[in-house]
Amino acid sequence: MRLIDWQLAFERHLLADTDASGFASTLIGGPTLDVDTGLAIYHHAYRARLLEVMQGDFPAVWHWLGDEEFAGLVAVYVQRYPSAHFSLRWLGQRFAGFIGEHLVAEQSAPLAELACLEWAFTLAFDASPGQPLSLHDMAQLAPEDWPVLQVEWVPAVQQVLCRFNSLEIWRGVKAQATFPGSQPLSLAQVCLIWRDQQVCRFRSLEPAEAYALAGMADGGWSFSELCAELAVTYQEGAPLQAVTWLKQWVEDGLLQRRAP
Structure with a gap:
């Protein structure tokens, strides 16, 4: 397997809910950490990091929805729009649009607007002077x-x-x-x-x-x-x-x- 193919398989494993691809079979465990446990730790840490970034970029949406509902929405979002940039700075760029796609109109309109407002603060802060x-x-x-x-x-x-x-x-x-x-x-x-x-x-x-x-x-x-x-x-x-x-x-x- 070429390195790029292995890296893409690792990415698919991190984004998937289960190891349907059999990626674990390409790894060898160590004396103190078996493959399944090591992958589970990495899988959880990666998702937790994505959630942490989204909580930082959209604190008002997070507060509105609460921990569980926000985490569930983010999980579906990163499945639909995986991070495609080397920097997690851009992870939330499609979140407002996704809310409009994913939720019914009565709920999505005010929530998407709030997400759009929060993302505007991120863009303003990072823009050139x-x-x-x-x-x-x-x-x-x-x-x-x-x-x-x-x-x-x-x-x-x-x-x-x-x-x-x-x-x-x-x-x-x-x-x-x-x-x-x-x-x-x-x-x-x-x-x-x-x-x-x-x-x-x-x-x-x-x-x-x-x-x-x-x-x-x-x-x-x-x-x-x-x-x-x-x-x-x-x-x-x-x-x-x-x-x-x-x-x-x-x-x-x-x-x-x-x-x-």
Whole structure:
């Protein structure tokens, strides 16, 4: 048997519930540890490590489901989507989608949203820093550069559209407070998650601000186009509102200059 074939057989054994492949027959036991016991220890340790990683990445989902149900869900998940990267950092990348596939819609929708929110914090924390604009940078802009100013997200920014009180649940679990229970929101909210230095930050956006920010960071609006869009609602106050929001976005570290 080639080494790669043996390694793949070992992987199949670790992921399987039973040794149907007969992998144990390819090994020789030692004087103090027989093959079956050694494989059982390795099998349990591997699964326990995967569960530990998922508990760390999705503590609110874990808290919601409880130990037994969460462990069962993770066991099915790693069978469906085995770790395919050398780093377990990426183990949970398909967990939110899997919840939607595996559970009935009434249960999966709020739970998948919560998993998506938690995964967004992981992505934000690990993203590259980019080149966030500062207030000093903005102060150095020449007057003629303001109308054509275009920006985009720094790499760390993640967006989650929340239709349930997922952020309240996440905050409650993090603060070890009483579990609030899942409730639909009267109005869906965009939640931004990003990293400032080495700390993840978050906030929800009101619809008007979410629309304006998405127009600039996703839609490629220039500053003059932002003012024109806001004029529909804010009329002569549009430039002031645009400057106020832009200052907040820059202070938060959300934006960088868009490449020409």
